[in-house]
Amino acid sequence: MKITKFKLLVLIIAGLFLFQVYKNLSIPNTVGVEAGDFKPLKESPNGVSSQTSNIEKKVSPLEMNASVPVAIESIKRQILSYDNTKLIKESDNYLHFVFTTKGFHFKDDVEFYFDSKNNIIDFKSQSRIGYSDMGVNKERYEMIKSDFEE
Numbered sequence: 001m002k003i004t005k006f007k008l009l010v011l012i013i014a015g016l017f018l019f020q021v022y023k024n025l026s027i028p029n030t031v032g033v034e035a036g037d038f039k040p041l042k043e044s045p046n047g048v049s050s051q052t053s054n055i056e057k058k059v060s061p062l063e064m065n066a067s068v069p070v071a072i073e074s075i076k077r078q079i080l081s082y083d084n085t086k087l088i089k090e091s092d093n094y095l096h097f098v099f100t101t102k103g104f105h106f107k108d109d110v111e112f113y114f115d116s117k118n119n120i121i122d123f124k125s126q127s128r129i130g131y132s133d134m135g136v137n138k139e140r141y142e143m144i145k146s147d148f149e150e
């Protein structure tokens with residue numbers, strides 16, 4: 001069987017597409033918290049965090065004006081009221097959600113760390129695939145912050 005350049009190109013494109021789909025389905029190794037610290041953001045500009053030193057990706061933590069259990073329940077209720085969200089992991093001071101975008105169904109990981117010592121909720125939101133998110137994660141942070149402060 002002779003493979004033409006066109007068939008080879010189609011196979012390469014299909015392989016890359018399937019690889020991106022697989023990456024979109026699995027939880028990346030950039031998700032999680034250890035000793036109160038999120039795993040670092042990827043170098044691409046498709047995420048924001050309250051724990052990063054990169055000024056372009058930096059957002060402020062949310063103020064926690066209640067106990068950790070009350071704040072966790074408040075955040076859970078708020079986030080799950082949004083369309084296309086799913087709670088993936090919950091512990092006594094951490095929440096991990098996945099937001100699925102409309103249309104292409106890209107997945108974004110959104111994390112909260114509840115810091116009782118400093119009365120803050122650290123925030124991280126990052127797209128699983130792609131390079132740019134066209135500001136979606138920053139907009140998501142602003143929406144969550146606004147809704148949480150009401």
